[in-house]
Amino acid sequence: MEKLNNIHPGEVLKVEFLEPMGLTAYKLAKAIFIPQNRLSEIIHGKRSITVDTAIRFSKFFGTSPKFWLGLQMDYDLEEKKLEESPDIQEIKAFQE
Amino acid sequence: MEKLNNIHPGEVLKVEFLEPMGLTAYKLAKAIFIPQNRLSEIIHGKRSITVDTAIRFSKFFGTSPKFWLGLQMDYDLEEKKLEESPDIQEIKAFQE
DNA sequence: CAATTACTTATGTTTGACGTAAGTAAACTT
């Protein structure tokens, strides 16, 4: 069961921010006052970006919180679509 | 401590969708196959719009799931800002 | 008046984000 290209926010954090900026997860954790395991698990796709995390990232990187929460939202929606339950498919659009 | 105008997605659902469309929460719950209390609590601001709920709403109303999750995101960010913890305020933007 | 509509509240379960802490290892300091 392949995870067809759905990209977790932790991957973006690592590849688009930490690596090009020459930062380690350890340094980032210190800078935004969160435990290291929170970052470690995000980077490995085992934990989601929450409002709290998004705000901390935004302060440090100068992005908007919505950027991070948007990535998470896209990821979650994609994941959900890969296992959409039968009853969801039976929902009929409202008429009139 | 006033909740200065932060509008919960449940309020939008009620005022912008259910009421103008002449729908009850009961009917919507049946139509999208969720328990009534899930809707009841959303409408009263006691529960959040999740990915599952957003997808169900989108199928029924013809909106995008992101519309609903975006409303929830905006609401959550606003709520968080009203009680931003001291350590968040001390985060320094990355330099160089 | 019985069934359906309509809504709320109580209860118990499960999931997932959380922090603490401990473990390993590499890279610097002294």
Added chain:
DNA sequence: AAGTTTACTTACGTCAAACATAAGTAATTG
């Protein structure tokens, strides 16, 4: 070379919140 700091991961217990089930009350409709 020993010790500190950097760096990362994993284990564990807690807590909040979304979840379904179910039961309760009213009002409306057949």
